[in-house]
Amino acid sequence: MTVRPKHTLYPHQPVPALPAGGLIGVIAPAGPAPLDTDKAVQWMRAHGHELRIFAGVHAKDSYLAGSDEVRLNDLHAAFADPQVKAIICLRGGYGTPRLLDRIDFELLRRNAKPFVGYSDITALHLAISRHAGFVTFHGPLLNADLLGGKAPPTVTSFFSLLRGQLRAGDVLSHPAAYPLTIVEPGIAHGRLLGGNLSMIAATMGTPYEIDAEGVILLVEDINEPLYRIDRLLTQLRLAGTLGKLRGVLLGDVAGVDVEDLNRLFKQTFAPLRIPVLSGWRSGHCDPNLTLPMGALVELDAGEKRLTLEQDVVLGG
Structure with a gap:
């Protein structure tokens, strides 16, 4: 069996855990999607959290959720807002690479908090890793995943990591119903x-x-x-x-x-x-x-x- 030696990498900075009742901000840094605001708010309240929906979530500019300026402003505003304790993206699609060379990574680093998404949001995970150095989360989008009725491990995995229920030394669980x-x-x-x-x-x-x-x-x-x-x-x-x-x-x-x-x-x-x-x-x-x-x-x-x-x- 091959065993690779222990890493000599510096750890990325952990972010503050999502507290009980913590406010979750929703941004749309990539593509547009209609959002049922009442459904979203009710879903989050049922899971113990309030929701703040940023302006670009309801915007649309062809295949983008609003102009680059709107989407970039929402990204910065969500990180800068001390009341927002975690950020989740509305959807993927395309658009995040257009923002990368205008992001204030120092602002993000000073206000590090859980940031969640996947697909096109990968560009932000890679950029934050390289230029801000804190942990982010490859996880559910608001529309397709949390509001989309996906299987319960989707929600369990999301909250257990963000709330700090898993620590160093813990094994990340994988449902037995899906063989590896x-x-x-x-x-x-x-x-x-x-x-x-x-x-x-x-x-x-x-x-x-x-x-x-x-x-x-x-x-x-x-x-x-x-x-x-x-x-x-x-x-x-x-x-x-x-x-x-x-x-x-x-x-x-x-x-x-x-x-x-x-x-x-x-x-x-x-x-x-x-x-x-x-x-x-x-x-x-x-x-x-x-x-x-x-x-x-x-x-x-x-x-x-x-x-x-x-x-x-x-x-x-």
Whole structure:
């Protein structure tokens, strides 16, 4: 069994836990979507929280949720507002890369708090990791996931991490009803980072690309046929990104045959002799489990286990 040495990475800064009754802000930094405000407010109240909906959530500019200025202002305002204790994104789609070179990362760092989303929101996870250095959360979107009636582990996973119910040394649970597959066995220690594969590739060559050194890479995607997944992984290999990794956690890749996908991942990663675990229910799937981006973790692919090696929130 391959055991990669302990990481020498500095841990990303944990963020304050979502307190009981804490206000959750909703922003739309990517694409537009209609929001049933009453339903959203009632859902959050039923789970013990109030909701603050920022202006861009109700805006629409073609395929964007409002202009770049509106979406950027909402991002900054949600972090700067001391009453907002966590931020969740309305939906993915496209739009976050347009904001990256105008984000005040120092403002975000000074006001670090749980920030949650996936898909196009991956660009923000990568940028915050590189330029602000605090833990963010690859997890549910308000519309598609929390209000979309997804399976109970979606909500349980979301709140348990944000509220600080999981600490360093705890194993992140995965529902037994969704079997995991060992693509390459082994144990690796590193920083969990990644998300949507298309977005990881789209930010390559920019100041916001993934800092892959010592990383356990999370990969998920949707509406990409197998050959495009191959092309994206090949791009990362040729860029030297894959050679820096400690391990890989394959989330959901909707619309691709799982056996074909695992075969491609084995071909891609076997030469690197790093552990690869497939089938983690995170991304465009049901349930959609929350994962802490930038956090130090241990991946034991042989035992199908992911363990926190740092606190990801403070308090709780």
